[in-house]
Amino acid sequence: MMNNIIKIFKVLSDKNRLRILMLLTKNKLCVCELRDILGITISTVSKHLSILKDLGFIIDEKDGKWVYYSLNTASRDIILNHLLLFLQINLHDEEQIKSDLEKANRLCINEVCKM
Numbered sequence: 001m002m003n004n005i006i007k008i009f010k011v012l013s014d015k016n017r018l019r020i021l022m023l024l025t026k027n028k029l030c031v032c033e034l035r036d037i038l039g040i041t042i043s044t045v046s047k048h049l050s051i052l053k054d055l056g057f058i059i060d061e062k063d064g065k066w067v068y069y070s071l072n073t074a075s076r077d078i079i080l081n082h083l084l085l086f087l088q089i090n091l092h093d094e095e096q097i098k099s100d101l102e103k104a105n106r107l108c109i110n111e112v113c114k115m
Contacts, residue, residue: 011057014048015096016048019037019096019097019100020034020052021058021087024069026101028068028070030068033107034049036107056072056075056077058070058072
């Protein structure tokens with residue numbers, strides 16, 4: 001149990017992973033959208049997503065040529081669910097989070113993800 005809690009807090013100690021989680025509280029997003037919002041490379045976004053998915057915070061869903069990521073709202077892990085609620089309550093007023101959410105609202109997937 002202690003090792004799992006240590007893993008969770010290590011995962012949550014990264015600002016970009018917190019930003020991703022907060023973005024996914026509002027909508028599902030693809031890697032390209034997250035790249036544009038966060039201003040980091042696709043490989044870095046993918047690494048963060050992989051870490052969050054491995055721990056059970058998020059899930060992915062293929063839709064046509066895109067893979068969308070969303071919060072794992074079906075999780076039965078009480079610790080993860082409480083932490084997500086804690087983050088939503090305590091980070092929603094952060095300027096960086098507000099800015100990220102505004103950027104997300106302005107994105108058009110067909111312009112962001114040119115495949």
